[in-house]
Amino acid sequence: MFRIDLNSDLGESFGAYRMEGDEEIIKYVTSVNVACGWHAGDPMVMDRTVKLAKKYGAGIGAHPGYPDLMGFGRRKMILSPMEIKNYMKYQIGALDAFVRSEGLKMQHVAPHGALGNACQYDREISRAICEAVCEVDKELMIYYCAGAVLGQEARRMGLQTASEIFADRAYEEDLSLVPRSRPGSMITDEEEAVLRSIRMIKEGKVTTIGGKDVDIKGDTLCVHGDGPKAMEFVKKICRALAGEGIELKNIKQ
Numbered sequence: 001m002f003r004i005d006l007n008s009d010l011g012e013s014f015g016a017y018r019m020e021g022d023e024e025i026i027k028y029v030t031s032v033n034v035a036c037g038w039h040a041g042d043p044m045v046m047d048r049t050v051k052l053a054k055k056y057g058a059g060i061g062a063h064p065g066y067p068d069l070m071g072f073g074r075r076k077m078i079l080s081p082m083e084i085k086n087y088m089k090y091q092i093g094a095l096d097a098f099v100r101s102e103g104l105k106m107q108h109v110a111p112h113g114a115l116g117n118a119c120q121y122d123r124e125i126s127r128a129i130c131e132a133v134c135e136v137d138k139e140l141m142i143y144y145c146a147g148a149v150l151g152q153e154a155r156r157m158g159l160q161t162a163s164e165i166f167a168d169r170a171y172e173e174d175l176s177l178v179p180r181s182r183p184g185s186m187i188t189d190e191e192e193a194v195l196r197s198i199r200m201i202k203e204g205k206v207t208t209i210g211g212k213d214v215d216i217k218g219d220t221l222c223v224h225g226d227g228p229k230a231m232e233f234v235k236k237i238c239r240a241l242a243g244e245g246i247e248l249k250n251i252k253q
Contacts, residue, residue, distance in 0.1 A: 004201050004241070005162065005220035005251035007031040007143070008234065009063055009112070011049035012040035012072075021231040026052045028234045030250040031059040031220065033110040033143070036091035039065035039073025043098075050098045059250045060099055061143060064091035065112035073113035074180065081128040084115075088132035092140075107252060109133055110143035110164065111150070119150035120176045126150040130157045141251065146216050147175030162251050165218035167197045167237060170209040175216060178209050185209075190233050194240045197221055201246055220251055 010026060011034040012019045019040075026032060026049075034049050035041030041049075053060045065073030067087065079087070092109060099106045111119055111129060119126045130153050133140050141160040144150035154161045168187045170178040178185040187193040200206050206216045223234050241248060 001247060002201055002245060003247040003249050004218065005030050005059075006234075006238070006241075006248050007033055007061070007110070007164070007220050007222050008230075009033045009035070009110075009222070009224055010052075011035045011045050011063075013045045014040050014042050014069065022049060023052060024231045025223075025234050026056050026058055028238050029058055029223070030248055031061060031107065033061045033063035033108075033112070033222075034095055035112070036062055036064050036095045038067045038087070038091055039069065039071075039112055046095055046098045050095075050102055050104070054102050054104060057250075059107035059252060060095075060104060061108035061110050061141075062092045062095045062106060063110050063112045064088050065115050068114075073115065076114050076118070081124050084125055084128040085132045088129050089136055092132065092136050096136075106137070106140060107250075108141040108143050108162065116145060116148075116150075117177060120145060120148045120174075123149050123153060126153040130154050130159060133159060143220060145175070145177065146218060162219040163217045164220050164222055165197075165200050165206075165216060167193045167221055167223050168233070171206055171214070171216070173208050173210060173212055173214055175214065190236055193233070194237050197237060198240065198244050198246070201241075202244065 006029045008029045010022045010032045066077045142154040143162050143164045146163045151161045200218050205213050
């Protein structure tokens with residue numbers, strides 16, 4: 001029996017700017033990564049998203065990023081380890097207030113955007129993130145991009161980890177994600193994305209943008225909630241996984 005946690009980045013509206021589909025997508029996923037107000041999200045959005053997660057029984061994780069609303073957290077920033085550590089504490093704590101107010105416990109932390117990409121190789125940034133989590137709550141799990149040193153650093157500090165794979169992103173041979181600025185970085189063909197996801201889960205293989213097959217380990221599968229067809233894609237991938245005998249189950253169950 002194959003099983004996978006299905007997650008999505010939600011709560012990424014901000015003020016009058018709305019990302020549509022959260023209310024539908026959350027019905028199908030088993031975990032959610034909630035924006036904490038720095039790349040997206042605000043107190044009203046966080047409150048609404050946490051309440052939705054409670055309603056549908058999805059595990060709640062913080063999705064902290066760089067303080068970059070205009071760039072949606074996808075631009076690189078040069079920060080000291082102490083700045084990164086405290087920025088993580090700040091964002092995790094903000095979301096945790098809403099989680100606790102609903103009588104729930106936060107499940108994980110999944111770094112967003114450029115911050116998450118930096119964790120592929122940057123041990124200093126990865127350690128700063130893990131130190132923040134250790135000092136806030138050592139029971140929080142770290143979601144890390146497959147192959148990233150963040151996973152190694154988290155395990156070294158005694159944290160639980162989950163290797164995250166992406167249904168709709170292209171990979172380099174070293175398992176880093178192809179930069180969004182490059183053609184082919186996003187898998188826009190839904191059938192291709194579904195087949196890639198099934199293969200990653202069942203075979204532990206993915207074809208890179210250069211056409212080479214490489215090994216990949218996935219504990220949680222991410223479908224981005226900000227795509228134009230995100231809602232339809234989530235439904236389609238759930239049907240396809242069920243048809244392949246792949247059980248969708250929260251990572252901690």
